[in-house]
Amino acid sequence: MLTARWWDLAAIVAASVIVVLTLIDPPYGPTEWGAWAAAGAFLVVYFAAARRLLPVGELRPYLVVAILFAAVLAVGTAFEPAFAIVQAFIYPFVWTTAPTTRSAITANLLVAAAIVVGYAARSGPMGLLTGLGVAVLTVGFSIALGLWITRIAQYGEERARLLDELQAAQGQLAAMHRDAGMTEERGRLAREIHDTIAQSLTGLVMVAQRAGNRLEAVDGAAAASARGDIELMEQMAREALTEARGLVAALAPVEAEAGLAEALRRLAVSFERETGVAVSVSADVSGLDRELEVVLLRSAQEALANVRKHARASTATIEVAATGDDVVLTVTDDGIGPGEAQPGEHGFGLAGIRDRAALAGGTFDFGPGAAGGTRLRVVVPRADAASPTGGAA
Structure with a gap:
């Protein structure tokens, strides 16, 4: 919206300059009236049709707007050569809103032809030569500058695309490093549990079994009570060992x-x-x-x-x-x-x-x-x- 407002201001300024230039030298006659009418037509074309192309228009409406601008420019220049100053607005506008480089060059050539037609209609053969000179200079500068700016814009878009791809690749690489670290940590925890807790529980089960076997040769209530305690120790150790092995299996990558x-x-x-x-x-x-x-x-x-x-x-x-x-x-x-x-x-x-x-x-x-x-x-x-x-x- 901000860009459109700047274009609105530029269009109004261009038309106002034409009006001011024609008001400087009274009295006013058909030449001035025609220039004022052309300035009004220029604003109508811009606000009614051209503004809709911002930021980039479709090909068919774009060419229609380019033809309308060229027609207004030709008529206005035929009334007042100073009207050619409007091309300072038209050339940047058709480059900015062009859907393709080829369509932008086509629109530039239309504007240049309008200048030639306007000067020729105003002054005859001499005007034709003047119009050709003005058109060649302006369209040459416009096309050169437009192609240069377009190349810079394409280069910027390519850099932006490459930067997005690089950031995406960096994100994937960071995720891969993070996942590799998580996998390595899971494996380390599984090995630590297996080498410490699980081994200790296995030893505890074996000691409980051995103590129980020795108590089988001993009679008495105390031996029976001790045997029950040892069986309980063995059962608890087996359950803990099962839990530890399950944890190892769950953590192992x-x-x-x-x-x-x-x-x-x-x-x-x-x-x-x-x-x-x-x-x-x-x-x-x-x-x-x-x-x-x-x-x-x-x-x-x-x-x-x-x-x-x-x-x-x-x-x-x-x-x-x-x-x-x-x-x-x-x-x-x-x-x-x-x-x-x-x-x-x-x-x-x-x-x-x-x-x-x-x-x-x-x-x-x-x-x-x-x-x-x-x-x-x-x-x-x-x-x-x-x-x-x-x-x-």
Whole structure:
């Protein structure tokens, strides 16, 4: 709007200059009246048609406006040669609003031809020569300056585009570094837990078993009480060890570069080797966004950690399928079922899955399976695979 107001002011000033120049030398006759009428017609053309082209017009209306400006300029110059000063407004305007460089040059040539016609109509052959001289100088300067400014504008637009691409690449690189750091930290925590807490709990279980075996040779009420305490210690140590191993499994990085299906199969093989629970995988989707793959993979990983800790299952199933615009992850087992468990009630596993799904714009459902056991279901919208972004692994 500010640019349009400046053009409004420039048009009014150009017309006013013409009026002032013709008012300087009275008396006034048909020449002055014609120049005033042409100045008025110039303002009408600008405010009624040309102003609508700002900031850049369409080709057909642009050419119509250029022809109207040329006609007004020719008529005004025929009445008063000083009217040619209006070209100081017309040339920049047709360059600024031109949809293409070719149309801008065409409009410049129309304006130059109007100058020649106006001078020729005013003074005959001598006017023709004068008009040609004026037109050549003005149109040459206008085209040279316009092409130069256009080149600068194109260069600026190219720099802006390259800067946007650079900033986008820097953002993606920063996200990749951040994700790599998160993955490395998860791996470090998993190793620390495995090498410290899990090993200590394993040793505690072995010591409790050994103490229990020694107490079997001792009779008496005190020995029976001590044996009960040791069995309780062993049970608590086993439960804590199971929790620690589940935490290690949940934190351990699983690479998704080979694709979601392959990453899920590796996860299933590792889980089956550690727990003895047979896990089958069915993942028929492809071309998913990297971030979406990570969300589904982490959800499956935490779901299996929940199976390890609570389900007491012998088999589990992981299924990933596309339904319309959504991708659905379903993890089921044949264990004891969820009971009254709710996300976030006894730990962070289910709450983490729910939060991951929510961040991806999806939903989370946890409850008993149709044939017993537990069913966990995550539904997330399918992202555009054509614009991948890094996700936390």
